[in-house]
Amino acid sequence: ALSVPDKKVESLCPYCGVGCQLTYNVKDNKILYVEGRDGPANHGRLCVKGRYGFDYAHHPQRLTVPLIRRADAPKSGDMAMDPTRVMEFFREASWEEALDLAGSKFAHIRDTYGKRMLAGFGSAKGSNEEAYLFQKLVRTGFGNNNVDHCTRLCHASSVVALLEGIGSGAVSNPVMDVTKAEVIVIIGANPTVNHPVAATWIKNAVANGSKLVVMDPRRSELARISHRFLQFKPDTDVAMLNAMMHVIVHENLVDKEFIESRTIGYEDLKKNVEGYSPELMAPICGIDAETLRYTARLYATSKASIILWGMGVSQHVHGTDNARCLIALALMTGQIGRDGTGLHPLRGQNNVQGASDAGLIPMMFPDYQHVTDPKVQAKFEKAWNVPADSLDKSPGLTVVEVMHAIKKGEVRGMYVMGENPAMSDPDANHARDALASLDILVVQDIFLTETAYLADVILPATAFPEKDGTFTNTDRLVQMGRKALDAPGQAKPDLWIIQQLGQRLGLDWQYTHVSQVFDEMRRTMNSIGGITWERLEREHAVTYPCTKEGDPGQPVVFTETFPRESGRAKFVPADIIPAAERPDLDYPMVLITGRQLEHWHTGSMTRRALVLDALEPDPVALVHPLDLAAMGGQPGDIITIESRRGKVGLYARADESSPRGAVFVPFCYYEAAINRLTNAALDPFAKIPEFKYCAIKVTLG
Ligand code: SF4
Numbered sequence: 001a002l003s004v005p006d007k008k009v010e011s012l013c014p015y016c017g018v019g020c021q022l023t024y025n026v027k028d029n030k031i032l033y034v035e036g037r038d039g040p041a042n043h044g045r046l047c048v049k050g051r052y053g054f055d056y057a058h059h060p061q062r063l064t065v066p067l068i069r070r071a072d073a074p075k076s077g078d079m080a081m082d083p084t085r086v087m088e089f090f091r092e093a094s095w096e097e098a099l100d101l102a103g104s105k106f107a108h109i110r111d112t113y114g115k116r117m118l119a120g121f122g123s124a125k126g127s128n129e130e131a132y133l134f135q136k137l138v139r140t141g142f143g144n145n146n147v148d149h150c151t152r153l154c155h156a157s158s159v160v161a162l163l164e165g166i167g168s169g170a171v172s173n174p175v176m177d178v179t180k181a182e183v184i185v186i187i188g189a190n191p192t193v194n195h196p197v198a199a200t201w202i203k204n205a206v207a208n209g210s211k212l213v214v215m216d217p218r219r220s221e222l223a224r225i226s227h228r229f230l231q232f233k234p235d236t237d238v239a240m241l242n243a244m245m246h247v248i249v250h251e252n253l254v255d256k257e258f259i260e261s262r263t264i265g266y267e268d269l270k271k272n273v274e275g276y277s278p279e280l281m282a283p284i285c286g287i288d289a290e291t292l293r294y295t296a297r298l299y300a301t302s303k304a305s306i307i308l309w310g311m312g313v314s315q316h317v318h319g320t321d322n323a324r325c326l327i328a329l330a331l332m333t334g335q336i337g338r339d340g341t342g343l344h345p346l347r348g349q350n351n352v353q354g355a356s357d358a359g360l361i362p363m364m365f366p367d368y369q370h371v372t373d374p375k376v377q378a379k380f381e382k383a384w385n386v387p388a389d390s391l392d393k394s395p396g397l398t399v400v401e402v403m404h405a406i407k408k409g410e411v412r413g414m415y416v417m418g419e420n421p422a423m424s425d426p427d428a429n430h431a432r433d434a435l436a437s438l439d440i441l442v443v444q445d446i447f448l449t450e451t452a453y454l455a456d457v458i459l460p461a462t463a464f465p466e467k468d469g470t471f472t473n474t475d476r477l478v479q480m481g482r483k484a485l486d487a488p489g490q491a492k493p494d495l496w497i498i499q500q501l502g503q504r505l506g507l508d509w510q511y512t513h514v515s516q517v518f519d520e521m522r523r524t525m526n527s528i529g530g531i532t533w534e535r536l537e538r539e540h541a542v543t544y545p546c547t548k549e550g551d552p553g554q555p556v557v558f559t560e561t562f563p564r565e566s567g568r569a570k571f572v573p574a575d576i577i578p579a580a581e582r583p584d585l586d587y588p589m590v591l592i593t594g595r596q597l598e599h600w601h602t603g604s605m606t607r608r609a610l611v612l613d614a615l616e617p618d619p620v621a622l623v624h625p626l627d628l629a630a631m632g633g634q635p636g637d638i639i640t641i642e643s644r645r646g647k648v649g650l651y652a653r654a655d656e657s658s659p660r661g662a663v664f665v666p667f668c669y670y671e672a673a674i675n676r677l678t679n680a681a682l683d684p685f686a687k688i689p690e691f692k693y694c695a696i697k698v699t700l701g
Helices: 048-052 083-089 095-113 128-142 156-166 175-180 196-207 221-225 237-250 256-262 266-273 278-285 289-301 319-332 352-357 374-383 399-407 428-436 494-504 514-524 533-539 610-615 625-630
Strands: 007-012 021-027 030-036 067-069 090-092 118-121 183-187 211-215 228-230 305-309 342-345 413-417 440-445 457-460 469-472 477-481 541-543 589-594 620-623 638-643 646-654 662-666 679-682 694-700
Touching (some): 007 477, 048 610, 067 095, 095 413, 118 128, 118 399, 128 352, 128 413, 128 469, 156 342, 175 305, 183 196, 196 211, 211 221, 237 266, 237 319, 289 305, 319 342, 352 469, 374 514, 413 494, 514 533, 533 541
Parallel strands (some): 118 413, 183 211, 211 228, 413 440, 620 646
Antiparallel strands (some): 007 021, 067 457, 477 541, 589 694, 638 646
């Protein structure tokens, strides 16, 4: 007989930053199916992950009871993950015992070795309230600013450039503005795969006459419908973008009035791009001079041009410089501050925007208020009811820096909530070694991830449909996620777990409802000051900035001024910096990592979703067919990819979208964890690692 839902719950998709609204149809505490709702970002549309990716919540491998590592259990970074052997390494414990052990070990390290000896990674998959409370625990319970999350691995460089140039790290215009744009530029992003519903709005816009320009070393699906496709050589973004700016300056296509009235630093930029003529840059970036000129003219002279970008721009040692060039392009042509224009770094995880806003970053308190500013410190000491002068005044360590600090003995204990650095960190062997050497690693998650495998205490948490909370999408839209299911076994809400640990670290926290955390956030974060919990319950979604109650929220910002001290945006010139590791005779090819449509980040959820796993069950590497043929291989053959840091074996898939000499590998497969190979070299400004470029060799078998 057909199952009929006994409950419908209006909530959100747990995956990407598009933030699609959906309805969970539930019967007997099981989700039967999901339907799209008419939310501002999706208007009923869902992609394959949103529609079929929900059953991970019911998977038999869910963690349902706290676990403590057995005293005689081995622990080393090179252990292969084997979920069937969990109970050889761990024993079940009561919540009391697990929390007491975690809390007492953290307190011991803090009080014996010093406050900076502890660190925490929160999660962009958690709610705003969880992110806020987690960073508050690290700052007031651990007593330092060593708190970070996966934003460091995705758009940290974009945020640094945006804060520096225009005073705000968020997008200027929503994705939906592509439908108002005459020209849409997509660079270093593959929305069809990573932001699928956003890609459908782009396709609609093209069908209605917008001109799409795709710039990418890989031929994405959107390139097929583009007006121009610029397949530039990997790692040459600055050369290409500076050449475009050179054209705009030389052909006087700049918006003089905008530059004079709303910006500073233009003369420096102009001087810098002088040396980047299209003729000089063409052999470097692989795009002929005439195409560079045409594209520059097209972007500069349209009535409304919008730029959207992804991790192809941000994950380089020059990621901040790449973003600086995009910002400069928009500023010099006045393509910002109006409908259909602007800058949109496409956020990856469904709450990476909100988690960053809520202060889950080591250099800023909530709402991007600097930890080094005495006025800000005093404000938060008062708001959090902690003694004056007690908050740490130094920025904390970032994701990759924490791993180095562990190896140097400068961090001895870690609390990881919902992140999986053993899979997602660059040079993952190094990260696994570091995690395995901690005095204590506490992991809070819903599955035994590769990181949890190295933990001393594992705390079973709730999945997305098992709790209430707010989430902020890539458009700055704060939306309500609602509880549809009861958690399995003894699994507990993340907020409850954070609070319990906080109490064991001496914090007098008594939150009884998630809305109390949200209210506290509103009081310390001007950007969401006007958004009440009741309003979100009623309206489901409100865009920030929304500073006063009744404020409708502002989807398009910078219409009059930029939120910098002078009110003006700033040009920051950039020069060419090569990748940290170039191909050579020993490692002649280039590795590009990323995601695929069916799987989400490290795969812990989607590889446990029946339909998604059936669609993409095995680790694959996308290789140009001519490269594959040159090594005597066929599609489906097993190949070994090796860098200076490690090697993995996976199936070869012939793929003409990859340029010759480059191999694309998704990072979601634990049995072929590609981040064992990636390079931990960092962008000096944002500390983001270079996931998009390292040297490899590929062999058959
Ligand atoms: Fe979910 Fe993103 Fe797909 Fe929307 S586009 S259904 S938010 S994964």
